[in-house]
Amino acid sequence: MASEVEEQIPVREEFFLCGGVETKIIKCGPWTNLFEKQDVSKPKQLIFIIPEESNAQKIEDVYGLNGQIEHKIAFLRAHVPKDVKLILIGHSVGTYMTLHVMKRVPELPVAHAFLLFPTIERMSESPNGKFATPFLCQFRYLLYATSYLLFKPCPEVIKSFIIQKLMGQMNIKLELPLTDILQPFCLANAAYLGSQEMVQIVKRDDDI
Template sequence: MDSEIKEEIPVHEEFILCCGIETQVLKCGPWTDLINAQIANRPKLLIFIIPGNPGFSAFYVPFAKALYSSTKRRFPVWVISHAGHALAPKDKKILTTSDDPNAQEIKDIYGLRGQVEHKLAFLRTHVPKEMKLVVIGHSIGCYFSLQVLKHAPELPVIRSFLLFPTIERMSESPNGKLATPLLCWLRYAFYVPGYLLLKPWPEKIKSLVIRMLLRRMNLQSEFSFLNILEPFCLINAAYLGSQEMMEVVKRDNETIKEHLSKEMADMVADWLKDDLSKI
C-alpha cells in the first residue's frame, strides 16, 4: 500500500495567479483542468484540502495520496497553499486564468478574511459550479472551511471535515499564550534580521538545510520546501498567525449547527459499525 502511494499516484504541481497572488496547487490524480475537461470525463466530486498555517501544500502530499488511493482513484484530491505562503521557482511557469467577474478586490489578502476570499475565488474560477465538493481543513484551515460554508452557500459542498480544528479562543490555549506576544507584537523585531539572514542564502544552502530538517522529522517530499526559508512567506505566515490570535475567539456555532446534518451522524455510526459489533 505504501509503495503504491509513493510510486504510482500522480501528483501535478501548478502555480497559478489567484487574485493576483502566486498560489501553489498540488493536484493528486490525472485531472489537472476541471473547467475545460469534457463533461463525460469529469469526476463527479473534488476533495479540496485547506492547510494550516504556514500553508505549505507539500506537507499534505502523503495525506492527499492516501485519500486518493482510499477512494479507489475515482476523485481528484487538490491541496491549495495560502496566499503569500508560496513563491514559484524561477523556472516554473505561472498560469493565469480569468477572474470571477463578480469578485471584489481583496484589500488584505494575506490576512484572515483575505485568505477566505482567496479560497473562494479559486473554487469559483477553477472548479465547475455543478461539481460536488468535500472540503477538508486542518488547524486554521478548519476556520477557513467554516467560512467557505458560511459565505458561499451556493457551492455544492456535501461534506466538510475539520482536522485538529483551531476555531475558537486561540490566544487562550497553552501554545496561544506563548504565540500571541511573539506574533502580535514581537514579530516586527524579527523581520529585518530574518530577511538579512535568509535572503542572501544560495538555493543550494537552503536545500541542504531543509533536507536536514526533513530527515530529522522523518519526512520525504517530491516537491520543494524552499518556501520554508523564504522571508516573504515567513512574514506572511506570521502576519496571518497574529490575526488568528486576535480574531479567532468565538466558535461559530450557527454555521456548525446549520451544516451538522443527520447524514454526518449516520456516517460516524457507519465508521464505528465494525467496532461496535465486537462489544
C-alpha cells in the same frame, strides 16, 4: 500468486492568478480542466485541501485571515464547476477557513468536510498560542528583520538542508521542494497571518 499493481496517480504543480496574487496549486489526478465537458478523466467529486493559502477580483489584504478565506472562495468560483461536488479538508487554522467558506457561500455543493486538528476558537489561550502571541503581535517586525538578515543571503542548498532536518524530526516525507517557505517574504506573510489568527480567532462561531 497475483502480483499487486500500484496505480500511479499523477501529481503536478500549476500556477493561477487568483485574488490578485499568483497562487500555486498541487493537482493530483489525470484531469486537466474541470470545465472541459468532453474530458473523460473529469472527476465527479473534488477533494479541496486548505492547509495551515484568474478571473477573481483583487482581494483586499489577501494575506490576512479574511483575505485568505476570500481567496479560497475566489478560487472555487473561478476554477471549479458548480456540478462538481466538493470534499473539503482543513488542517489547523485551515479548519476555521473551511467553516467560514461554507458559511459565506452556502450554495457550494459540499458533500463532506473533514476538520483535522481544528483550531477554531481561543487560539491565543492555547499553550502554543500563549508562547507565539507576543512574537507574532508585539515583536512581528523584529521577526521580519531577523528572517531577512538570516535567510535572504542564505544559499538554496542550506535552506533545503534546514527544511529536510526539520521535516525529518517531524517524520514528514517531502515529495516536493519547500525551500520557498524560508524566503523572507513568505515568512513575513506567515507571521502577519498568524498575528491576525491570535487576535481574531477567539470566540467559537456557533452559527456555522
